[in-house]
């Protein structure tokens with residue numbers, strides 16, 4: 001799916017069939033030769049570390065506002081699964097250049113680095129949406145037509161989320177996790193992990209298996225809305241990140257980047273085979289109802 005060169009129709013079909021296989025079996029796939037360079041990824045990982053290591057009161061100047069999806073979310077503001085008391089993570093979300101950004105004094109180069117990373121993500125996403133449509137035997141532009149406004153945050157909430165899981169020290173609450181079990185809400189998510197690991201994916205039989213970071217590979221997973229479109233053929237696979245058991249790993253922070261792809265706000269999502277196993281939902285309403293249930297303070 002690299003930007004350069006013109007892949008043949010057969011090449012596209014081959015990738016589509018591999019995606020069909022991975023998405024229908026486990027809902028996650030490793031993507032290589034995706035066109036996003038190591039340098040692009042490592043510079044945003046570096047800027048993200050610099051930001052999260054700032055004092056809390058500086059980071060909180062840029063916090064997410066009620067009913068907005070962009071900005072900084074401080075530790076413990078988001079609990080994805082009921083019963084979990086603490087999720088040891090912080091995040092920063094960006095929709096486009098109009099999102100909340102830290103000042104140049106507080107975080108030099110942060111804004112530009114994020115925007116420089118976002119644009120190849122959008123380009124990759126558009127190529128992926130073509131292959132995704134082919135994988136479901138749909139017209140090539142089926143998903144593109146429903147994700148027309150990927151860069152207009154006011155019409156499409158797709159966003160890049162930078163995640164930071166601090167070192168784990170003095171944890172007494174046994175329900176503490178880095179990220180509790182959940183499925184993503186949208187169409188697909190592109191996930192870039194550092195080398196620390198810890199992400200686990202739930203198989204259809206209920207087993208947790210590690211999604212070990214592979215250097216240079218991006219993980220792509222199915223979100224709730226794609227599960228609806230595909231009538232469950234592509235499951236929105238639950239995933240989580242526990243606190244590492246080994247002391248040395250506990251003391252390591254973990255960073256990741258998630259580009260969440262969602263349909264345009266106006267899109268109605270319904271099973272494409274006409275079944276009524278899943279209700280028809282409006283994309284914007286679905287997202288806002290999900291966010292209301294997982295955010296503890298908005």
Ligand SMILES: O=C(O)CCC(=O)C(=O)O
Pocket residue numbers: 163179184191193199239241255256257258
């Ligand atoms: O940090 C990760 O690797 C996964 C994060 C995640 O699943 C999410 O934010 O939805």
Ligand SMILES: [Fe+2]
Pocket residue numbers: 182183184239
């Ligand atoms: Fe997720």
